[in-house]
Amino acid sequence: MQYYDIDLSKLKRYPIATRKNKVNIGQFAPISPPEFQPSHKTPNFIDLLPDILMAQDFKEIVQRVEGAYHNGRAVIFALGGHVIKCGLGSIIIDLMRRGIVNAILMNGAASIHDFEIAMIGETSEDVLAVLGEGEFGMAEETGIQYNEAINIAAKNNLGLGYSLGKYLCDNSFKYKEYSILAAAYEMNIPSLVSVAIGDDITHMHPEASGAAIGNASHKDFLTLASILPNLADGGVYFNIGSAVILPEVFLKAFSIVQNLGYDMSGLSTVNMDMISQYRPLTNVVKRPTARGGKGYNLIGAHEIMLPLLASSIIQRIEEES
Numbered sequence: 621m622q623y624y625d626i627d628l629s630k631l632k633r634y635p636i637a638t639r640k641n642k643v644n645i646g647q648f649a650p651i652s653p654p655e656f657q658p659s660h661k662t663p664n665f666i667d668l669l670p671d672i673l674m675a676q677d678f679k680e681i682v683q684r685v686e687g688a689y690h691n692g693r694a695v696i697f698a699l700g701g702h703v704i705k706c707g708l709g710s711i712i713i714d715l716m717r718r719g720i721v722n723a724i725l726m727n728g729a730a731s732i733h734d735f736e737i738a739m740i741g742e743t744s745e746d747v748l749a750v751l752g753e754g755e756f757g758m759a760e761e762t763g764i765q766y767n768e769a770i771n772i773a774a775k776n777n778l779g780l781g782y783s784l785g786k787y788l789c790d791n792s793f794k795y796k797e798y799s800i801l802a803a804a805y806e807m808n809i810p811s812l813v814s815v816a817i818g819d820d821i822t823h824m825h826p827e828a829s830g831a832a833i834g835n836a837s838h839k840d841f842l843t844l845a846s847i848l849p850n851l852a853d854g855g856v857y858f859n860i861g862s863a864v865i866l867p868e869v870f871l872k873a874f875s876i877v878q879n880l881g882y883d884m885s886g887l888s889t890v891n892m893d894m895i896s897q898y899r900p901l902t903n904v905v906k907r908p909t910a911r912g913g914k915g916y917n918l919i920g921a922h923e924i925m926l927p928l929l930a931s932s933i934i935q936r937i938e939e940e941s
Contacts, residue, residue, distance in 0.1 A: 628824070628825065628826040628828075629826045631758060631824070631825070631826065632754075632758065633758045633759070633760040633763065633825075634755065634758060634759065634760060635759070635760060635761065636736070636739070636740060636759035636760065636761045636762055637740070639745055639759050640745065640746055640749070641742040641743055641744055641745055641746075642705070642743075642744040642745070642746060643705055643706075643707060643742065643743060643744050644741055644742040645707075645737065645741040645742070645795060645798055647707055648707030648708075648709065648710060648798065649707050649708055649709075649710045649711050649927065650710060651710045651713075651797055651798065664935075665928060665931065665932055665935075666678070666679055666682055666932040666935070666936065674918060674919070677916045677917075677918060678918065678929070678932075680914075680916070681856070681888070681890055681916055681918070681929070682929070682932045682933050682936055683936070684854075684856050684888045684914075685720065685856050685933050686933065686936045686937055686940065687854055688854050688855050688856050689719070689720055689937055690937075690940070691854050693850065693851065693852075693853065693854040693855040693856075694722045694723060694847065694850035694851050694855040694856075695720060695721050695722055695723075695855065695856045695857075695858070696721070696722065696723045696724075696725065696847070696851065696855070696856075696857050696858065697712060697715075697721050697723070697724055697725070697858045697860060698724075698725040698726070698857070698858060698859045698860065698862060698866045698870065699712070699724065699725065699726050699727075699730045699800075699860050699861060699862070699866075700726075700727055700729065700730055700860065700861030700862035700863070700866065701727065701729030701730045701732070701733050701861070702861045702894075702922060703730065703860050703861040703922050703926070704730050704733040704734050704737070704743070704800070705733055705743060705744045706922045706923040707923070708922060708923065708926050708927070709734065709737065709798050709799065709800050710798060711926060711927055711930050712724075712800055712926075712930075713800055713803045714930070715930055715933070715934075716800075716803060716804065716807055716809055717803075717807070718934065718937075720933060720934070720937070721809075722809060722810075722850075723809060723810040723811075723812070723847055724781070724800055724801075724804050724809065724810065724811045724812065725781075725811075725812045725813075725814065725840075725844060725866060725869070725870075726781065726800075726801075726811070726812070726813050726814070726866075727813070727814055727815070727816075727819075727862055727865045727866055728813065728814075728815040728816065728819055728820035728822070728865075729819070729820060730813075730862075731780070731781065731784055731801065731813045732762065732766060732820055732821065732822060734784075734799050734800050734801050735762070735765075735766050735769075735784060735788065735799070735801070736762055737795060737798050737799060738788045738793040738794075738795050738796040738798060738799035738801075738802055739761065739762075739765070739788075739793050739794070739795070740794075740795070741794065741795040741798070745757075745759070756821070757821030757822075757824050758824070759821075762821065762822065763821070763822055763824070763825030763826075763827055763828075764825070764827055765787070765791075766784070766822045767822055767825060767827035767828050767829070767832075768787070768827065769783050769784045769786075769787035770783065770784075770822075770828075770829070770832050770833055770836055771827070771829055771832045772787065773832065773835075773836035773839075774829070774831065774832035774835045774836055775832075777835075777839070778836065778839070779811075779812060779813075779836060779839045779840040779843055780812070780813040780815065780833075780836035780837050780839070780840050781801060781804070781810070781811035781812045781813040781840055782805060782810075782811060783836060784801045784811075784813065785799070785801035785802050785803075785804050785805030785806075785811055786805050788801060788802040788805070789802050789805055789806060810843060810847060812840035812841075812843055812844050813836075813837060813840055814837055814840060814841060814844075814865060814866060814869040815833055815834075815837040816865055817830060817833060817834070819865070841869065841872075841873065844869070844870075844873045845873040845876045845877055848873055848874060848877045848882075848884070849877055849882040849884070851884065851887040852882065852883055852884050852885060852886055852887055853883075853885070853886040853887075854886055854887075854888075855886075855887050855888070856887070856888045856889070856890060857870065857887065857888070857889045857890070857904070857908075858889075858890045858891075858892065859889070859890070859891045859892070859900050859904040860891075860892045860893070860922065860926065861892070861893055861894075861922055862900070863893070863897045863899060863900060864899050867891075867899040867900045867902075867903035867904050868899065868903060870903060870904060870908070871903040871904075871907065871908070874908050884908070884911075884912075884913075885911060885912030885913060886912055886913055887908065887909065887913045888909070888913060888914050888915070888916070889904050889905055889908055889909055889913065889914075889915045889916070890904075890905075890915070890916045890917075890918060891904045891905050891915075891916070891917050891918070892918045892919075892920075892922070892925060892926070892929075893919065893922075894919070894920070894921055894922065895919065896917060896919055900917075901917055905917050
């Protein structure tokens with residue numbers, strides 16, 4: 621087996637402004653308030669649902685989030701990349717502002733899409749169109765600036781999510797109002813990023829440091845473990861659109877908490893995705909709730925299900941206030 625020379629400093633990169641993207645902020649759910657107030661868009665939607673199968677689950681999830689909100693228990697959103705590409709960031713930010721969502725966990729892809737949206741108001745390149753030319757993932761600004769934020773995190777012993785959000789705010793990115801990471805930084809809400817080395821386009825660039833990535837992401841993993849006990853006795857953990865990485869990360873953090881003697885009974889877990897998959901169903905819905913709690917598996921398109929869920933939660937909380 622021959623080993624060929626791979627010198628990342630010789631990569632041919634291009635300005636991100638020349639890249640064709642699949643989505644832009646003009647397609648996204650509007651920023652709120654005042655333009656977007658979910659409770660006013662779908663009045664009484666939840667009251668139209670039957671108490672059968674997934675509709676019953678949907679109603680129970682809304683009730684459990686409402687209970688967590690009123691009883692001071694955590695609601696954590698773990699987000700895969702597709703959730704961000706579907707233009708749902710503003711809905712999640714609105715839930716954060718209302719005090720409904722208390723912490724954010726992302727995989728690397730989600731954080732990169734969020735970062736690019738803040739930077740240029742667009743994201744999601746056409747991989748098939750550019751892979752053959754070796755241009756996939758080669759946007760220069762993403763590689764340089766995203767990795768700069770990570771290297772700053774490592775130098776200052778910061779978490780990855782926090783450092784990305786701080787970087788977006790400190791550098792006044794033009795579209796940062798659409799960024800979940802920037803919003804979390806401004807609201808002092810935990811924002812955590814769990815990275816798998818080699819999985820993200822930013823790892824392809826010469827600015828990437830495996831040590832810096834690992835240090836910052838590991839810090840976020842430990843932070844995740846430190847906040848999980850807030851889910852006990854009424855908290856709700858959502859895994860939205862991550863099929864492998866975040867379900868595995870959650871399970872390991874959950875095991876740490878259990879090992880250290882924290883009582884995690886009474887939590888609820890929710891997996892939301894377009895199709896049912898093994899790891900989220902096993903590692904999020906079933907295993908963590910086996911000794912006390914309840915897990916749910918909601919199947920449907922993110923761009924439909926999440927706005928409906930958010931509007932239903934907000935409406936129910938407003939009705940009870």
